[in-house]
Amino acid sequence: MNDKMKILSICGSPRKGNSEAIINRLKENFGHKGIENEVILLREKNIQRCNGCVEYCNKYLECCHKDDMLEIIQKMLKANGYVFVSPNYFAMPPGLFKDFIDKCSVLYTSYCFTKKPDLSKKRAIIITVGTDKEFIDACRDYISKWFLETLRIEVVAKKSFLSRSELKGNYNDIFKNKLNSNIDKELEKMANKLCDSLKTVGGVS
């Protein structure tokens, strides 16, 4: 049975800035292709920090916090593909995004105990932004290897782009800063890769 392709974009920045500009540009791109793309800005969500009470989530296979993660996880389960965009803070995602990652551990725990949900047919692209190439690559690879690989979500493309920290009111600075030649082309290629990979996995049109 063919389903319509659904892509969920998750923005890990605590501010309106470069990451969000990239997510919005990709949304336009998916729109031109007629693909449904919902955007979640983590900065607008109530995500309580994981308090490590694994006795609860191991037993009930859900989090004890009834916060916005409930809705986010439902959307993740319904989507076929994901876009994750995050700033780099000290070669890692910001605390906001790390809180989201930690709260996704219910997906991991549940799979370990019940083999559900099986996320192995989901596909993702990752983009990180920051001022230093080595750090942004490390952040990108952290998200890819230690978050998405753990959840068995295949990463089909990942890239980092150079930003300027201060936006001075220009929320689209990443497209104007001249530090990334062909950023639009690169984003388009990533969007295409994600869509093509989902068609190959099957079940989506």
Ligand SMILES: Cc1cc2nc3c(=O)[nH]c(=O)nc-3n(C[C@H](O)[C@H](O)[C@H](O)COP(=O)(O)O)c2cc1C
């Ligand atoms: C607390 C903090 C730590 C940061 N650490 C780094 C860093 O280690 N290396 C780097 O290249 N940029 C670092 N940055 C710069 C951000 O990655 C950069 O401003 C990025 O564009 C922010 O993305 P955004 O505009 O999407 O919020 C840091 C910024 C903040 C606020």
